[in-house]
Amino acid sequence: MGDKTRTQPGAAGRAATADRPSAIRNVVLVGHSGSGKTTLVEALALAAGAINRPGRVEDGTTLSDYDEIEQSRQRSVQLSLVPVEWDGIKINILDTPGYADFVGELRAGLRAADAALFVVSASDGVDGSTRMVWDECAAVGMPRAIVVTHLEAARADFDEMTAICARTFGGEDPDAVLPLYLPLHGEAGGDGHAPVVGLIGLLSQRIFDYSNGERAEQPPDPEHLPLIEEARNRLIEGIIAESEDETLMDRYLAGEDIDVKTLVGDLERAVARGSFHPVLAAAPAADGARYGLGTVELLELIAGGFPTPPERELPAVTTPDGKPRPALECDPAGPLAAEVVKTFSDPYVGRISLVRIFSGTLRPDETVHVSGHGLEDRGHEDHDVDERVGALSMPFGKQQRILPSGIAGDLVCAAKLGRAETGDTLSSKDDPLLMEPWLMPDPLLPVAVQAHSKQDEDRLSQGLSRLVAEDPTTRLEQNPDTRQVVLWCLGEAHMSVVLERLRGRYGVQVDAVPHRVALRETFGVASNGHGRHVKQSGGHGQYAICDIEVEPLPPGSGIEFVDRVVGGAVPRQFIPSVEKGVRAQAARGIAAGYPLVDIRVTLVDGKAHSVDSSDAAFQAAGALALREAAASVRIDLLEPVSEVQVMVADEYVGQVMSDLSGRRGRVVGTDQSGPGRTLVKAEIPEMEIGRYAVDLRSLSHGTGRFSRAYARHEPMPAQVASKIRETAGAGA
Template sequence: MAERSTGATTGAAGRVPAADRPDMVRNVVLVGHSGAGKTTLIEALLAETGVIQRIGRVEDGTTVCDFDEVEVRQQRSVNLCAAPTMHNNIKINFLDTPGYADFVGDLRAGLRAADAALFVISAVEGVDGLTRMLWEECALVDMPRAVVVTKIDHQRANFDEVLTSCQDAFGDGVAPLYLPVNGTGLLGLLSQRFFDHAGGTCVERDPDPGQREIIEQYRGDLIEGIIQESEDESLMDRYLSGEEIDSKVLIDDLEKAVARGSFHPVLAAAPGVGMREILEIVTQGFPSPLEHPLPAVTTIDGRPVATLSADPDGPLVAEIVKTTSDPYVGRISLVRVFSGTLTPDMTVHVSGHGLAERGHEDHDLDERVGVLSSPLGKTQRPVAKCVAGDICAVAKLSRAETGDTLSEKDQPLLMTAWTMPEPLLPVAIQAKSKADEDKLSQALARLVAEDPTLRLENNAETHQLVLWCMGEAHADVLLDRLAKRHGVEVEKVDLRVPLRETFGGRAQAMGRNVKQTGGHGQYAICHIEVEPLPSGSGLEFVDKIVGGVVPRQFIPSVEKGVRAQMERGVLAGYPVVDIRVTLYDGKAHSVDSSDMAFQIAGQLALKEAAARVQALLLEPVDEVSVLVSDEFVGAVMSDLSSRRGRVLGTEPVGSASSGGGANGRTLVRAEVPELEITRYAIDLRSMSHGTGSFTRSFLRYEPLPAHLAEKVAAASQ
């Protein structure tokens, strides 16, 4: 890996050809906190290689990731997007990811599509809790990483402080290759040369005495770090004995360590500064698709298949990592090909993806591929093929969704899905007008196809349409897309939590349904006793009729009426649970008694029993596990208590996945009423500065406190 290169770039035309071989491809995802400068860095790299003529604009006047109208209006990245370029005859697919915790689904999709990551950190803002969380996301999938410190030309930039923070947070293997000078120059630690960009072009020269001292201050640690990762065990002894190690040997070992993911070089960048150095790391240090293991692949019925590789002549296995909808073109699928070769107009099998509980239907069907293109913003440049290891955009896959596998129609396969985060913020919505209601179902289906982190729920109990989102920003983006992209106006409504009702004690009551209106009347009288049962018991119906006072054929009718009234509730309109109903007496008429008459009598009896004894409202209680940094544990526990929660305990959680950094975290376990945590995803993010996460699962129902029950009952009236 030479520290400077004049390798071939794309050229002024800005067109990036399709790759012919996997070893000539690099797939690189940019990861970092929002505002760190990921999108600007991609634009600067594209400008450096000639794909665009100036930062921020492609040929059609749009920006690099300009396909989403939300991003244009809000001036922030909320989508995974791809931008290809060429350097040293190697095709590089840069993948830009959102820097918000709400869009971690797109981040994980980017990690799935990439073989290495550029971790982008601002020289002004530095490392925070969310940055550490994103680093751990990369570490969990063993993603090779290099760190790029951006904004080194800012007046408040502090490269040394950020470097120290990175080494503290990310652990061993983090070391600089270049040091910034005044925001316009770079000191190469291996080459011991100074690259001056102050005049607008790069001028290479020997460092002055002061700069040489700075190089010596950092160079020894860098060389030792590289040698520690070397497979040549004699190298350290030679270095410690005073031997000058050849720079080519160091560079070769550096490249291997970066590709393995055991060494994370730190580079510095500003517009026009550091771009060549980043491109060299990408093309020579990062692994090609041939060096990065493929996700597990099975047959449709789950049987394992022989290990595949990035072979253009192998069986086709590709995955849709992002789906977008264009009002004029339709669905556009961003596809990573892992094996085989994808060509236009071929018929592929679409299979996936096991998220039916989120409203995403499973797929097992054939579809015809449309045009293949190289994506860049809204510009789609057609390509003739997409070989194993490459990424392309595919048009007209009308049924396929994010996460689906594309394979040969005669040899259908399925890739193991990447882990999707659980959406934990419920947002209840309703259409603003009848016209909106008519279009809502189709618009929501398109949103679900695009976003596997979204869960769509039609709650049968509360009769509400609920979008389960990752957070408030995620919800806002979804509602914005409904309005602007699909022309459907909706409004948020108060979320109803499904409560339950039960009896607080024993009660006896009579249900009397006697009506004589001429002709065939109604006659049914039943006496019941109701008593509460332990939680989870449901309904226990007991028949104690003797002497035939209620004919045998009408006893099931009474039970049916009781069950119907239990569904409608006896206090506030919520289902009644956990009671024993004993039918012990009654009366019938030889002509006017009927099945329906005794059903109504059973309903009336249950309502009368509820009026004679205290009826209770029950609320769902969830088991909640909250993972936060140690510094936020006190605030989280206090907050859970204020939500009527019961903290069960805490336990420390190791941070080995972070690469050895000192990121102490604690798992807090508690039981919390569901009414109190409908917006907990937002509140926890605020309390933990965006770093906390939690899971929840239904535990049981418990009586709602009297003062809250009175409010609910009054509102239902």
């Protein structure tokens, strides 16, 4: 980490492998959209010798963002794995989308990784969503480092960005966020901008010059020494403060020159345990060059400073029925415990599962137990089955390089697991386990879909089920009240990608239609109804007469039916027929076509005919009586109301509360929820929050999150109800 000379890269086209967990590093790249994560992945792969030219594997396809949707949008929309090898260490680089709609892919990457590399653009700074992910990583003790990109931008300032990172990420300890290198600037051009052509190693006190397209090491010039001294002293003090050697600070303050190897060792240990967060700089290689600025230094940090899989605590496990099991260890000889972190489809191979192996060894063609995963409410059924693993491979762009096995700590792709979905646990069929699930974001943006044609209708169900199996951040709902098929997504971009995948991958064309909210109707006041169904058309006729009383009940009461007939005016065998007719009419609605609820219907009188009365006739009479009772009184429309909790940065609380009020919401309280965060609690009609997932993100600059839960149905304001009735009438 700054004291090494150029390292020999691996051979392009050869799959990176590891024979022991300690030779593996799993790192996830985190950063906002446009920060340069994918470009950085390609630069690291080029520097490590995994590819021969920027962004391309040997078959000419792209290394990252090779999915057709990603290419058309020029944006990462899914988690991708790029394995490289450096100094005998296999580095699994997990590239994640930066756009908030694809936070589910980010969460999967965090689950699969042992350390996080935060990618920050020198020209754009740190956004709110990146700060939130940093806090999430801090909460679980995940080691983190920072790399600054886009140093070529005219307004890029590495020193200023390092200071911003120290304030933003360092919290109460800004000296835990310090640079390991300083940028070396070349001669300024006509615009006055001096490009970064190399790095100054603070610990090694060496210059690493990239100006000629290669990495050349040399001693610093005299003018660099004052700059190095100030930053180096601060870095050494920061490292010593994290050292486990309590004598080191006293020796340093006494004027002892601490050995660089000692400092590097303490630095690597501090980084691995997540107490120190180095800042580096990186840029892609120039045309024809092997090394991009800072790529060697970054690979050295990952290989030397990031933790090995055995150094990280593994997720808790139980038996599938919930009984506790001893904690796992990252041991290839231990019990098999692996987790599907991503599921995707290959047009030739079929379903492929990206698997993180936490314990044991996974082998092709063996039978494993699939357990999971507590997301039945999203259309993902729980699994408790045995399946045979197909071929194991390592992804590299579109290629799948065959592997003989996968060991604890590694990431592999497993083919032909037809039942396994994202989040499921793979274990031995003789010793089944279930891993504690990771946090999945709740999809809160609904889109109602319908098949575009009869041919699409035949394939719709299968296509949707495969789609939600791949993406646990979607939820499939067959709404019995509105009779709509609803896909719940994380945002508009997520929705667009989901529908595009449905069309392109599964050949199902759907049309998005307005999402309907499940309204209800009820009587505003008591009323009476007379139902007369009398017809004579030759042979047996139809004869049934009934009189009912209807009165409203408290919310949530449903429909009560009471028999108060005396003297046998309605024969006993036909009283259930009247009730059946009343309930059928209530289900169809009486004013705007929404189900009728919260009423008591009392049958008080009626008439029958000894020959012409029948079950069907009294059903019809019951329905007619209910419609007549509704004709002369006020019928209220009831709308569902949700309890909403909004977590937002303090500076946006006022805007959020004002927006909620504008949605006919009632703010019921606020609570402080950690430093700089407020939880706003409100009750809002569901009709007003269909797009709230999108609007809140805009309102809070990406920092707001919310949850919703059904509370009750309550009467809709008269002016809103009037518009609903007009729409229903026009539709009829």
